[in-house]
Amino acid sequence: MNLESRNNESSHPESQELLSALLDGQLTAEQAIAVRERLEREPQLRELYAQLESQRAQLRGLQRVAASGSFASRVAAEIRERAVVVDLPREAGDEDGPRGGWRSVYLLAGSLAAVLLLGVFLWPRQVADNSAQVAQTDAQIRRKELDARAKERDVAMNAAEPAPAAVRRAPAGMRPETRGGAAADGGVEVGEVAGGLNSELTANHPGDPRVAEQPVLPPGERSAIAGVEATGQGLPGGPGLAGGAGVAGGSGSVGSAGGAFGEAGAMPQLSKLGAPAVATLEEQPAAKSANAQASEKMLADAAPRAEAGLDESGIPGAAVPNTPMDTAMDRVVDSLSVIAAEQAAGANLEVWLVDAGDSPRPAAGVEGLNTGSNQATEVYLTRVEQTELPAWLEELRMDAVVTQLDSGESAELLRQLQTKGKLPVGPGAIESQEFKLEASPSSAAAAAESAKPSNSAAAILDDRPSDLTGNKLEQKTGDKLAAELSIAYLELEQPAEIEAVINRSNARQSGGQYPAGGGGGGQGAFGGNELERNRMAGRAQRSGLESNLSQLRSQAYQRQADSRPGAGRQALQQQGQASDSDAPSSDRPAENLSRENLSGGNRDAQGAAAGNQAARQIIIIVRPQ
């Protein structure tokens, strides 16, 4: 900027900004000289600069707050609580790839958290000598890397000896998830980590009272890690563990996760692929449980009914065709209600609501969602300017996208997501008018498509990215979860579809995740009480869902009766999300989407079980009208 071109412009915002930049040392030498010359000439500017300097000193003089002494252990405990408990009941027979991956990761996370909890007592509370610590850390990491390399060499020399998961390299071209069958390696590794740490505790700190005072492994952690360790002793892993007890289910999970965590180089790929760490269906045909097949059948059955405009009970009129009433916000509300229903079913969904509005708005408009942060379900409203992709969004991977941006913007935004590999479903499909507008035909077709017992999980992995250019989201993804949610999003007014989704969740809750011979499988190392609690929670959820479903039905009927445009928007306004005031008033019962109505009285049960499900991420991109 040519400072000399402005005379007596000390009040000019850009000139003033240069003061801040000077203060922060963010100017080039030339610019800094020019600004300083102006400071000498202009007292007003000089005074402002002095004030800013003083202000900075005051800010930097503010009291610094440190984390409380128990902070790190609370972090570890929280990770353990969310992770170890998560999802054990949903192991065998659940072939949903992405969830399997998360489940595995969470299980391992839990084990690691237990280790972390122990480690906390050993770490220095404050880093007194940072440079020493850096050196120490470097040395430790290098030592581990060297150890890992040594182990790799050993493996190369003796192929019969399995390598620890941490150093295993997948054969070129092999997807990480195909290693699920390799099973127990991760278990070995976690066991080694736990055992190694325990040994270190004893060996390195023989007289340390902190070691003596703290139980090396609290009973719960001990059992969890014992289960993991057991996998290292040769128990079979991987999906298809029908008949297996908790240990077996756990071993498969940890085995997969061990692969996921074990290879740093694989992580970007995992992220790109939505991290499915279970074997694909085509590789593990036996993994498809009877319950999973039943769920698919339910979905397949629902499709023709939906196409015909009938709900499961054959009530005509439940399927309301798209009308002007179907405003953007209506659809968003509908989507949220579907997700809420899934949540009520115990699914642990992460919902990120991306608001293209001018400023962040209250999340009140998504009352139907369980937003408890302690259940890995968060609703974020943030700002998307045009097609700018927020950096935080890039950090996520997501399982489904529901968008209400204009077609072009939506396409651009989603293309970016696609390019960055953040979207395991075909974002190109969003461009399709068919997806956006022609709900019934495409959705019905998609329902049928997604219900096919095909190698769907493999399809999405194998076909990407070539398949992403397709224009039918549901038909291209093969990701049944994404497809179902997308369908439900489009067809909330067809309760059959919703019911299919919920039924599927019910089926999952009622036994799909329990190995046939493992009805008491929870009696394994992971503890039977946990499973029993989950079952009870599942039963409570189902009863709550029945009432939720009836509300959804009545809502659909109301929709048919009320075709005034903007009704859904009004609902949002009433919930505090919409900011404009141009929507017509309506008494349409979209308010039924309140949390109380959707989650019913089963919130406690929901909360109990939500942590037991692997989180899936669904991005909802909203543009206010």
Next chain:
Amino acid sequence: MSEPLHDDTEARLIRAATAGDAESFGRLVLLYQDRLVNSLFHLVGNQAEAEDIAQEAFVLAFLKLASFRGQSQFYTWLFRIARNLSVSRFRRARKTASLDAVDAGGSMLLLSEEAAPDQRLLDGETVARVQVALARLSEEHRAILILREMDELDYDAIAAALELPVGTVRSRLHRARLQLKAELEALETVTGSGTKEKRTS
């Protein structure tokens, strides 16, 4: 506050943590916990709340570590998660928050559970006055000032943490400073009159 690790070491810790080394993640927690809690304290104005958010941020960071691609510093990534959590909490809280707790700019005052602003001002503590002024800023201005003045991040890192272009960082930072200056001046007036009244009485 812990000094930021050398980039290479941080990367090593993250790589190790991602590969399953719990101790490495634990080190990351220990290294950044004070810094994050401090920043959040000044952002939300309450230590318990700050620790809750920081805890949640670390947990999420752990669970999503695989998605961290190392294109930004770990701390800026962590701060971004924490800030999103903070904003989310604030919105939820705002539904039930008293209007008295929200100033005209929409930011929640920091001091409700600690001490009344007036009380602090009457104590004549400059530090308290700065805290009150900071609390009166909009959240986005508060966040950028904290990142710059307390975390001492450069513009690039701030841009990464707040997901803003660098040019916007510069202009927003300056506006934040001006807003803080105005708040401080306003508080000074209040303090001056308060002190005067006290003397008179």
